[in-house]
Amino acid sequence: MRKRTWKSQHATSLSEAFELCVERAAERRRPAKVLADLMGVELKTMYRWLAETSMPLNRVRQFEEFCGASYVSEYLCIADGRRVVIEIPTGRRPGVADLSSLQSAFADAAAILCRYYAAGHEQSEAITALTHAMTQAAYHRENVTKDRAPELLFDDGEAA
Secondary structure, eight states, X not given: OOOOOGGGOOOSSHHHHXXXXXXXXXXXXXXXXXHHHHHTSOHHHHXXXXXXXXXXXXHHHHHHHHHTOOHHHHHHHHTTSSOOOOOOOOOOOOOHHHHHHHHHHHHHHHHHHHHHHHHOOOHHHHHHHHHHHHHHHHHHHXXXXXXXXXXXXTTOTTOO
């Protein structure tokens, strides 16, 4: 079984965002009981929040930190459809794999877009693919602007 690539995952609804966070936490060996303990709430409260997708806003960031994913915050930012959320680039030069990932994202988006315009199906899939390609392009655009003065990597283990 292949390991899931979390970087390319994007939620299309609030409930899916919560599900992705919980799945990411489970992969990191943090089931709902552990998350509830870390957040200082009862397990039934955690399950109610997840079932109703009604977690208090002051708990969302804490929940995402313990899950190791920020799908809920990302979804809330892009929910109106007029925003793209990217990770803040460091200005480091990308490798061949990063550039081929960008090219692959554009190729996938173009193929899905052609199928959409030909048949009219897969609208949500086309939107997801285009958003992913635009996000990757925006990341590389910001990375190019920071190329002349890259940021220091304080959490990198190679600083010796």
